[in-house]
Amino acid sequence: MTTFRNESSSPDTCHEADLPCLLFVDDDRDIQVAARLLFQRRGIKILSAYDAAEALTLLASHPVDLVLLDLNYSKGARSGAEGLALLKDMLVLRRDLPVLVVTGHSGVSIAVEAMRTGATDFVMKPWNNDRLVSLVTSVLEKFGRNNGFDAEPVLITVSDAIKQIVSEADRIAPTRACVLISGPSGVGKMLLARRIQAFSSEAGAAQSFSAEDCDDLPQEGGVWICREIEALSPTLQRRLTDRLDGSGPPRLIALSSLDFAALSERLQAKLMLHLGMVRLVIPPLRERPEDIAALASHFLHYFSARHGLPEPQCDADHIAALQAEAWPQNVRELRAALERVVIMGEWQLSASKAANQTSEPLTLRDTEKSLVEAALRRHSFNVTQAAKELGLTRPALYRRMARYGL
Structure with missing residues (x-):
C-alpha cells in the first residue's frame, strides 16, 4: 500500500x-531531496511521488501546474x-497537463x-540545475497556472484483473469499434469509458x-457513452441501430x-451485434482485494486534501478489515466509507456492515436517495458538480x- 511521504507537505501544500x-x-x-x-x-512548491499510484493520487488531490516524470520506479527497471x-494515466486525468520527462537509463529513444x-519535453540525468529551472520556468509561463483545479476520479490499476482490462481498453481505444463495458454497480465503468474516449481517434x-x-x-456524432443501456426503449434501440448502421x-x-446473456x-x-464487438467485464471489488489496499491509500489522501483535514493512519489491520467486507456497491461504497473516516477522524463500521445491522433491509430507492443526497451535500448542493460525480445529466438529477424531496 502506498504511504505518502511528502516531507515538504503540510495540509495546504500547493494550495497557496x-x-x-x-x-x-x-x-x-x-x-527528490535535491x-x-x-x-x-x-519559489516553486513541490510534491514528491515515489511510484505511479502515489503520483495519480497527488495529481487528483492537488492543483498541480507541472509534472517532472522519471520513467522507472521498480528496482532494476530500465x-x-x-x-x-x-x-497515459495522467493525461487521462488532465489532458492539458504539461509533463517534462526525466530520463537517464532509458535514453533518448x-x-x-x-x-x-x-509529454511536453524531456531532460536527461544528470541534469544541469540552471537549465532545468529555466525549462520549468518557461513551461510554466507557457501553460499558465492551474487556477481552475477540479479534482477528477482516478482509475486505480493494481490487480492483474484490472490491469488486463485497462490494457485491452487502451489497445482498442484508437479504433472506432463499439464497446460494451459491463460489471456490477459502482465498479468504475464510467471511468473506463472516459479513458477509452480520451484515447479515441474521435475529436x-x-x-x-x-x-x-x-x-x-x-x-x-463523435463518441456516445450510454449508461444503463438495458433500459433503452424498443423505439430508441431501433433508432440507435440505424445510426450505427x-x-x-x-x-x-x-x-x-447485466452480463452479456442477460443483456441479449x-x-x-x-443492436447486440454492435455491442458484441468488444466486451470488457469489470469484476466486483470483493474479487480483487489488492485493489482495496491501493484504493484506501488513494481515497484517504484525496479526501483529506479535499476537506482540509488530517489524513487518518491506515495500518494492516484496517486494510484487513476493509478486505473482509463484501462491498455490494463496490468502489462507490468504499469511497463513501473512507470519506466518512476522514471527516469523522476515526475508523468506524463500513456502510455495508452498518446497513446489515438495521432492522429493515435497504431498498433500491433508499440506496439511490442516499447516494444522491450524499453527493449533493459533498458539493454544497451544487447540482452541476453533484450530477457530474453521479454520472447524471442535470435534468436527470x-x-x-x-x-x-431533496
Missing part, C-alpha cells in the same frame, strides 16, 4: 495561490514502460516515445446520457450492470431530487 506547484515522480529519495531544495529556493503507462504519447467531448432518462438520441456513425460505448434478452438482436 501565489506559488506554482510542481509534482516530481521519482523513486530515488536523494534525487529537487525539492532546488525548486523551493526559487525500459521506461512504467513511466509511459503513468504518463524512450523520451521521444514519451513525447509522442503527450471533442463525449456525449454522455442515461438510457433510463433518455427521450431521444444525441444529434451530434448508417454513414458516419457515432462510436458507442455502452455501460451495463433485453435488447434487440441487431433534478428529477431524482424532486422524486426524493
